[in-house]
Amino acid sequence: GDSVTQMEGPVTLSEEAFLTINCTYTATGYPSLFWYVQYPGEGLQLLLKATKADDKGSNKGFEATYRKETTSFHLEKGSVQVSDSAVYFCALREDTDKLIFGTGTRLQVFP
Amino acid sequence: DTAVSQTPKYLVTQMGNDKSIKCEQNLGHDTMYWYKQDSKKFLKIMFSYNNKELIINETVPNRFSPKSPDKAHLNLHINSLELGDSAVYFCASSRSGGAFGELFFGEGSRLTVL
Numbered sequence: 001g002d003s004v005t006q007m008e009g010p011v012t013l014s015e016e017a018f019l020t021i022n023c024t025y026t027a028t029g030y031p032s033l034f035w036y037v038q039y040p041g042e043g044l045q046l047l048l049k050a051t052k053a054d055d056k057g058s059n060k061g062f063e064a065t066y067r068k069e070t071t072s073f074h075l076e077k078g079s080v081q082v083s084d085s086a087v088y089f090c091a092l093r094e095d096t097d098k099l100i101f102g103t104g105t106r107l108q109v110f111p
Numbered sequence: 112d113t114a115v116s117q118t119p120k121y122l123v124t125q126m127g128n129d130k131s132i133k134c135e136q137n138l139g140h141d142t143m144y145w146y147k148q149d150s151k152k153f154l155k156i157m158f159s160y161n162n163k164e165l166i167i168n169e170t171v172p173n174r175f176s177p178k179s180p181d182k183a184h185l186n187l188h189i190n191s192l193e194l195g196d197s198a199v200y201f202c203a204s205s206r207s208g209g210a211f212g213e214l215f216f217g218e219g220s221r222l223t224v225l
Binding site: 034036038042043044045046049087089093098099100101103104106 | 155167
């Protein structure tokens with residue numbers, strides 16, 4: 001079945017460091033790919049998405065490119081802030097209504 | 112106005128009790144979901160309803176019974192609560208019809224079973 005694999009956390013960075021959180025997926029068809037973010041004590045919010053190969057999703061300085069050849073959708077940000085500290089979830093959705101999540105990666109950014 | 116709202120936000124109860132969590136969305140979506148997030152933050156879908164009809168049931172014990180009185184509401188009733196039911200339960204909604212739409216999540220309901 002479809003699945004999403006994310007790098008284990010926590011990822012600990014200093015402010016202004018470069019961020020990469022790896023995400024790879026397994027799917028039978030052509031899924032849409034998403035990154036969701038969960039700030040402490042809150043629900044999940046969509047961060048960015050890409051619906052077809054080579055699409056780049058971007059929002060709030062975060063970017064991810066849908067790479068069909070490597071089945072990946074890695075999240076990147078050039079300069080993280082303390083306020084980016086959260087749990088990040090990679091997810092995919094095919095033609096069913098089901099959104100399948102990875103295990104989440106906790107990011108901790110220190111001043 | 113909150114798009115997807117859940118009540119209660121916190122619920123502490125004893126093993127064996129029955130409890131309900133309510134969810135309402137004002138986005139005009141026709142698909143609603145319940146997800147369970149365990150202590151390690153892992154999110155797993157439990158149920159999905161489209162226009163009040165059950166379309167996804169992910170082998171959840173039948174102690175869990177979702178009810179959708181209309182397409183803006185999806186409530187979760189849990190009978191005979193067990194310790195392992197302690198988790199954060201998230202309600203979500205989306206437009207149906209394909210892979211492109213995002214899910215909008217509520218803030219979660221933290222259930223603690225003692």
